[in-house]
Amino acid sequence: LSPKCSVRGPAVASTPLVTFLERVQETALGTFGEQDFDPKLYVDLSLKSNLSKTQKAFDELPRSGENGTVTVKDLKVFIATYFDDAGDDLVYYDPEDFFPEPEGFLPKVKNPEVRSWALEVHALWKNLSRKVSDGVLEHSELHTLLPLPEAVVVPGSRFREVYYWDSYWVIRGLLASKMYTTAKAIVTNLIFLVDTYGYVLNGARAYYTNRSQPPLLSAMVYEIYNRTCDVELVRKALPALLEEHAFWNSEIHKVTIQDAQGSNHNLSRYYAMWNKPRPESSTIDKESASKFSGNSEKQQFYREVASAAESGWDFSTRWMRNTSEFSTLSTTSILPVDLNVYILKMEQNIAFFANVLGHKSTMESFLEAAEARKNAINSVFWNDEMGQWLDYRLANGPICKESETWQACNQNQNAYASNFIPLWIDLFRSDAVLVENVMRSLQSSGLVHAAGIATSLINSGQQWDFPNGWAPLQHMIVEGLLRSGVKEARSLAKDIAVRWIKTNYNGYKKTGAMHEKYDVQKCGAFGGGGEYIPQTGFGWSNGVVLTFLEEFGWPEDRSIEEKHPKPLVCFKGTK
Numbered sequence: 001l002s003p004k005c006s007v008r009g010p011a012v013a014s015t016p017l018v019t020f021l022e023r024v025q026e027t028a029l030g031t032f033g034e035q036d037f038d039p040k041l042y043v044d045l046s047l048k049s050n051l052s053k054t055q056k057a058f059d060e061l062p063r064s065g066e067n068g069t070v071t072v073k074d075l076k077v078f079i080a081t082y083f084d085d086a087g088d089d090l091v092y093y094d095p096e097d098f099f100p101e102p103e104g105f106l107p108k109v110k111n112p113e114v115r116s117w118a119l120e121v122h123a124l125w126k127n128l129s130r131k132v133s134d135g136v137l138e139h140s141e142l143h144t145l146l147p148l149p150e151a152v153v154v155p156g157s158r159f160r161e162v163y164y165w166d167s168y169w170v171i172r173g174l175l176a177s178k179m180y181t182t183a184k185a186i187v188t189n190l191i192f193l194v195d196t197y198g199y200v201l202n203g204a205r206a207y208y209t210n211r212s213q214p215p216l217l218s219a220m221v222y223e224i225y226n227r228t229c230d231v232e233l234v235r236k237a238l239p240a241l242l243e244e245h246a247f248w249n250s251e252i253h254k255v256t257i258q259d260a261q262g263s264n265h266n267l268s269r270y271y272a273m274w275n276k277p278r279p280e281s282s283t284i285d286k287e288s289a290s291k292f293s294g295n296s297e298k299q300q301f302y303r304e305v306a307s308a309a310e311s312g313w314d315f316s317t318r319w320m321r322n323t324s325e326f327s328t329l330s331t332t333s334i335l336p337v338d339l340n341v342y343i344l345k346m347e348q349n350i351a352f353f354a355n356v357l358g359h360k361s362t363m364e365s366f367l368e369a370a371e372a373r374k375n376a377i378n379s380v381f382w383n384d385e386m387g388q389w390l391d392y393r394l395a396n397g398p399i400c401k402e403s404e405t406w407q408a409c410n411q412n413q414n415a416y417a418s419n420f421i422p423l424w425i426d427l428f429r430s431d432a433v434l435v436e437n438v439m440r441s442l443q444s445s446g447l448v449h450a451a452g453i454a455t456s457l458i459n460s461g462q463q464w465d466f467p468n469g470w471a472p473l474q475h476m477i478v479e480g481l482l483r484s485g486v487k488e489a490r491s492l493a494k495d496i497a498v499r500w501i502k503t504n505y506n507g508y509k510k511t512g513a514m515h516e517k518y519d520v521q522k523c524g525a526f527g528g529g530g531e532y533i534p535q536t537g538f539g540w541s542n543g544v545v546l547t548f549l550e551e552f553g554w555p556e557d558r559s560i561e562e563k564h565p566k567p568l569v570c571f572k573g574t575k
């Protein structure tokens with residue numbers, strides 16, 4: 001850690017309820033033990049009555065030993081007496097725009113097996129639809145769940161609340177399912193979060209108010225507008241998008257890099273407003289920080305952890321200085337390719353919306369901003385030899401204001417799926433020679449596997465690394481390749497999409513569920529690693545499968561079933 005930069009930056013205040021629930025979480029770990037322990041469960045509990053009465057009862061629990069352990073029986077009785085179950089604060093909601101087989105649903109899917117599975121995936125929107133309970137609206141002080149005005153779609157399992165970037169792929173799936181009202185309700189909720197907090201939170205919980213997530217609100221509005229031509233939605237969204245853009249270009253997020261020709265480029269980074277353990281994983285973070293003796297080192301580490309959570313890639317060797325040492329997490333010292341791609345997309349979308357609404361000067365200034373960021377992405381991230389855009393490590397550590405000079409050795413040359421995300425933007429895929437170059441680089445990167453694109457090549461045990469493949473990453477790369485004018489790129493896109501659909505299908509047939517992430521080495525295998533057990537449900541996986549099926553279809557005579565028991569291989573290998 002750079003001494004000059006340690007512990008710098010803002011930290012928002014926690015709420016008394018979250019602070020108390022962290023104490024309950026810590027006690028529960030001591031009582032129930034590590035096996036199957038999910039710390040998030042405890043910060044998702046809602047109080048049955050007021051906090052001081054509950055705190056008093058908690059403080060009066062009989063404790064024994066050095067660590068003040070509470071017996072299993074006492075803690076179970078205490079929790080049952082004073083709390084409602086996690087998840088009770090969101091009630092099931094029947095979406096009014098859900099039809100078991102909507103008109104015009106996936107017209108290109110001709111194979112009956114695939115079609116009936118797609119209808120089952122479509123039906124999962126009903127399982128994942130919720131409304132905030134009246135209890136939360138009337139007594140928000142008893143809940144960590146934040147009140148939202150409209151119905152929500154949650155990712156599933158332990159993720160009982162709305163998540164920011166997940167919502168983009170949920171919306172893409174809802175559009176394939178013709179559920180436009182539900183899609184718009186999600187956007188209305190996210191706009192509400194911007195109006196309340198100044199940016200979209202990581203998720204709709206009191207403990208997520210210290211950070212955002214990959215900023216895709218403008219992309220959600222764009223996709224909905226494309227299908228519905230709803231100008232009112234654009235009018236409602238534009239002020240929030242301007243505010244969100246300012247957030248991502250604020251002092252803590254913006255970094256200036258001077259290139260070899262002396263030109264300055266502004267880019268953004270992840271930077272959580274937090275220097276304590278993440279409440280939802282407090283016991284885990286404290287354990288990880290136990291390596292550091294100094295308080296300021298611990299605080300800086302906690303900021304790096306929370307900033308990695310802001311990136312959506314929690315956790316990954318992408319954010320570590322030493323890829324085998326978690327304590328070298330240095331998220332705030334990295335300028336990430338994908339974040340800047342999302343902000344560039346936001347700038348283009350704001351310009352587009354401003355044009356729709358006739359706001360000429362806003363349109364012009366955002367077209368300029370997009371052009372400047374495109375140049376910055378090319379100058380700072382592009383590596384011509386590798387044919388990839390690479391994350392850039394700040395030489396001075398997490399500096400806030402000073403600009404620093406670009407050096408080739410600061411590009412992270414490890415292969416990550418994020419190195420190919422610029423293809424998702426039209427500005428980077430309009431050049432056929434460039435697309436061919438990047439496509440070949442992807443093919444030879446080692447990332448493309450039998451069941452999809454791996455997150456990285458490093459098997460670190462973290463969930464955003466090898467061998468996991470995540471639906472959002474498959475989608476952005478496939479859509480980028482597909483929308484390029486290059487024939488071979490389009491056929492690679494289809495090839496990857498087919499692998500991904502197959503693995504989701506075979507996983508579903510084996511386990512009866514859609515999974516949060518998949519193991520790209522084996523068709524039908526779900527992913528693992530990370531700090532919590534693999535989750536099912538699952539919002540963005542469902543969304544991407546429906547989007548791919550809508551785009552590519554499935555011919556009657558193409559088999560989807562994986563017939564060979566083991567090893568499960570969808571395709572013979574990559575080119």
Ligand SMILES: OC[C@H]1O[C@H](O[C@H]2O[C@H](CO)[C@@H](O)[C@H](O)[C@H]2O)[C@H](O)[C@@H](O)[C@@H]1O
Nearest residue numbers: 155159163166202278280309312313314
């Ligand atoms: O509880 C640990 C972390 O869980 C979330 O991250 C993971 O799930 C999210 C929901 O699907 C997803 O958006 C994220 O990419 C996943 O890594 C949460 O977002 C983190 O903040 C949280 O600490």
